[in-house]
Amino acid sequence: MNYINQKEVIKRMSGRIFLNGLFKVIFLLATLFALATLGILIYRMVTQGSEYLDADFLGNFSSRFAEKAGIKAALIGSIWLMAVVAPVSLLLGIGAALYLEEYASKNKMTDFIRMNISNLAGVPSIVFGLLGLTIFVRSLALGKSVLAAGLTMSLLILPVIIVSSQEAIRAVPNELREASYGMGATKWQTILKVVLPFAIPGILTGCILALSRAVGETAPLVVIGIPVIVHFLPEGILSQFTALPMQIFDWAKRPQPEFQHVAAAGILVLLIFLIVLNSIAIFIRNKFQKRY
């Protein structure tokens, strides 16, 4: 008895192989397209910006002369900004995710909160800027300070951190928790010693993406009214400052064509800043990934 209709199989074989090949090509093209775009962007930035990218560029304040213009105020300002955003958003974000996943009872209220957090992740950044302007800059009278901008940025990236941390915590096998409880550990001990170490690579992946977004985001800063002409460094979190994307935006708007190249050099600095930030996170992530 024939279980397989050989003729039918042979007839469809070439079609199946063709489809297989076709999709392989389509996916390859999709990847190449993204890579090519990135490649062209980096190539343009490097060819335009490299002539301005030197020690002076990092050590000078901005200037009306393209040759003398530097990114010091913006770079240090962005570092200050991240020094506020990173602890605030990570502690609040991971804390909220732990509560929602580990402590909150599964009822309609929790579902409602979860749904809203997911929705918040899709709210345009300019809306968070307006929120920050009303609450932090004006109501709490923090002014156009590092703190006000940092808190606004934290609000902006919190939903992303919460959602991705939740996913990572949910992926921890329940058996691990049960084993921990079985050994007599309390809930907090279980979270600290079993759940978090297991989930940390996943949590960090989300955090890397979120923090990178906070570094590059311009719209909320524009709405808050962060100044761009700044010839001093911030002295504290209540000091005024400027940030990398604002400075790049300002240079790109200048009439003199040389400033387009200065802006390109600024973008290179921003990219390098992002890479450094990300590699620190990836380093931590890999350290933990090896252990499980």
Add this chain to the structure above:
Amino acid sequence: MKNWKYLMMTSVIGSALFLGACGNNDDSASKSNNGSTEQKADASQKLEGKISGDGSSTVAPIMEAIVEEYANEQPKVQVSVGVSGTGGGFEKFIKGETDFSNASREIKDEEAAKLKEAGIDYTEMKIAFDGISIVVNKDNNWVEDLTVDQLKQIWLEDGKDKKWSDINPKWPDEKIVFYSPGTDSGTYDYFVNDILEEKQLVKSVTLSEDDNVLVKGVESDKNAIGYFGYAYYLANKDKLKVVKIGGVEPTHDTIESGEYTPLSRSLYVYVKNSAIKDNPVMYDFMKYTIENAGEMAEAVGYVKTPDDIYQKDLSALEALK
């Protein structure tokens, strides 16, 4: 496990210490700021303090140059200037968030009323001249000279598509493509209020807060027309063609002499009176601004005002002190 705990503790304690330290830092900074405010300003003495301003992107290049030079003279004075556009700048000025506001048009009545309501007295200082330049594409060989009436005819909305031939039958039968600065800019306000007499600008216009977008737009379309500050035209002279208005081309000389009219306009700084009175740093900075505005304006592509205007600004400033 140890490692993990260690990492967490260090990061928590570290960030707490860091933030704590920052807070202290700033307290002492603001205290010393108050301290210096109490002393009377002395020209030879190094001043310390904070000034914040915001406003027009047209004025920004002049301000940037002034702030840059001033930072060499008084390195401990922190001057920060935002670029939110004339309207956006006034909004912050009304809220009391800034000490001065840059503007590329005169203050509007409604803005002045709101300032009065907020109890903020201000003084207007003219710091430079600018000529709004009407530009067309390099390949545009038909438009040389426009009258103000023709400008209105071109830029006012009349409910149908505009063609060059509508303005002058000899011109090509092609749709006009419009580029204009965004609604937050003083250039837009000046053009619509003073030239178009507050009537509706064509609806098919492309608005952008970034004047380089306008330059690129006009540069790449044969039927395009646009307008922006003189500095942008000057920097892109070889890519664009400027249109004469009533026979006068915008140049340094025609703008300075006032011959290029009605598109010549003053650039302003609006200063909060109380800031000058209470903050010696602010007085010193404004004095420096007025004394150097002409030179800096010329350096970045604008035109200085006649000396007597700067003298008037200075005496107004002295009266406020």
